[in-house]
Amino acid sequence: MTEEIVIIGGGTGGSVLANDLAERLEAEIDAGDVSVTLINDGPDHVYKPVWLYIPFGLREPEDGRRPLRELVDNRIEIRQGRVTEIDTEAKQLTTSERVSPTHYDHLVVATGSTLAPEEVPGLAEGGHDYYSEAGALALRDELLEFTEGHLVLSVIGSPHMCPAAPLEFVFMTDDWFRKRGLREDIEITYTYPINRVHGNPHIAEWAQPLMDERDINTETFFNGEEVDPESQTLTAMEGSEIDYDLLVSIPPHRGVEMIAEAGLGDRGWVEVDKHTLEAEHADDVYALGDAAATGVPKAGSVAHYQAATVGQRLASEVRGQVATAAYDGKTICFIETGMDAASFVEFDYQNPPSPVSPSEKIHWSKLAYNESYWLTARGLI
Amino acid sequence: MTQLDIEPAKTVDARGAACPGPLMDLIGAIRDVDPGDVVVLLSDSDRSLTDVPEWVEEAGNELRAVEEGDDHHEIYVEKV
Incomplete structure (x- = not known):
C-alpha cells in the first residue's frame, strides 16, 4: 500500500x-x-x-x-x-x-x-486594498491620480496577512508624495484597532516616533465598523468617525x-x-x-x-519513528520605511522583535529577496 | 482554572501570541459574537491586564472578570 x-x-x-x-x-x-x-x-x-x-x-x-x-x-x-x-x-x-x-x-x-470586506457594511464599495491582485490594481488607478485630500489607511481586519504591511504602506505613501512635491496637499491618517500603532509593542514603540516625524496622523483604539461611501465616512465601534477622500483598508480576513x-x-x-x-x-x-x-x-x-x-x-x-521536530515561532519581516529605506525584524515565541535602524541597504535586501523568493518556493533557500 | 459562574460564548487562546497580540485576537472575536455574549481571553502577556480593560472601556463593552494566574490570565469581556 x-x-x-x-x-x-x-x-x-x-x-x-x-x-x-x-x-x-x-x-x-x-x-x-x-x-x-x-x-x-x-x-x-x-x-x-x-x-x-x-x-x-x-x-x-x-x-x-x-x-x-x-x-x-x-x-x-x-x-x-x-x-x-x-x-x-x-x-x-x-x-x-x-x-x-x-x-x-x-x-x-x-x-x-481570504478577504471578507463584506463583514463591514460599505467597505467593499467605499474602500480600497492592496491585499489582493484586483484590489492593488484598483488602488493603483486611484493613487496615481491622487494629488490632494485625506488618505486614510485603516487596519480593520484582525488577524490579517503581513502585520508589517500597513506601516509600510503609510511610510511609502508619505515618502512617495514628498518626492513628488504633493505631501503638503495630502493628509495621511493611520488607524489601528488597539491603543498603539502595531500589535507588537516593540514594533509599535519603534514606529510611533517615525510616524510623528513624518506628520502621519494616528488614531488608535479604532475598529472600523461601517463605511458610508456616499458621505465618505468611516465609523469605528468605539464611536469615533473619520472623513476620507481615499480609504485604504486592511479588510477582515478569514x-x-x-x-x-x-x-x-x-x-x-x-x-x-x-x-x-x-x-x-x-x-x-x-x-x-x-x-x-x-x-x-x-x-x-x-x-x-x-x-x-x-x-x-x-x-x-x-518511517515509523517518533516525530520530534517543533516550530519555535520564528518569524522574519522586512519593513519598508519609505521608497528607498527599510528595517528588519526577527523574533520567535521566546524572543521579542527589535527593529534595526532603517537603511537603504536593507531596502535593497528586501527587493533582492523578493526576486530570489522563487528559490524559496522551489525549496532551495 | 476559573471558578467563576460565567459561561463564555467563545474562548480566545492567545497564549504565546507574539504578534499581532492578544488584544487584537480578542477584538476579532468580539466582532463575531452577539451582544450579551461573553468572550474569555487567555493571555500570558501581563500587558493584557492593562490593554484589555482600557479597550473595553473605550469600546463601551463590559469587563466581567479578570483572573490573574502564574501561567496565564483569563479576562472575561461581555459585548454590549
Missing part, C-alpha cells in the same frame, strides 16, 4: 513543504511506498508581497505569479481543483473537480487567508469555509498545537502558514519555517 500525503494549498507553505518532502522522502517516493499530492485551486503559485508595490506603479500582478509545475519537484503530483469538504473521520476529501486521491493518510492544510465545516477551527483557522502544528481536533492533520492559528503573524517567513517542521515530522511518521 502506498502511503498518501495530501497537501491542500500551493502558496508558500504548501509549495515549500512539497519540495521539502520530495527531498526528504525521495527514496520512499521513488519506490512507490509514499505518494505526495499537492492540490491547488489554480495553476499558479502567487507571491503576495509583490502587491504592496503595485499601487505605486512599481510592480505588476504577473511579477508575483508562476506556474506551480515550474516550482515544485516532479516527484510531487499536482492536482488542480478546489477541496470543498474534509471528512477527518474517514480521511476523505471531496473536491470540485473530482481530483484524486480522495483518501489521505496524512493531510496538511495550507489554505491561507480562512476557507470548509475548515469550520470539518470541525477544525473557527473562521477558517485550524486550531493547532503551536509547536507541533498538529490539528487539535483531528488525527493525522497538520496545518501551516496563515491557515494555522498559532498566534504568530500570517506571513510567508512563518509558512516557510513551519513547512520545515511539518516536513520533518511527516518524514518521521512515514
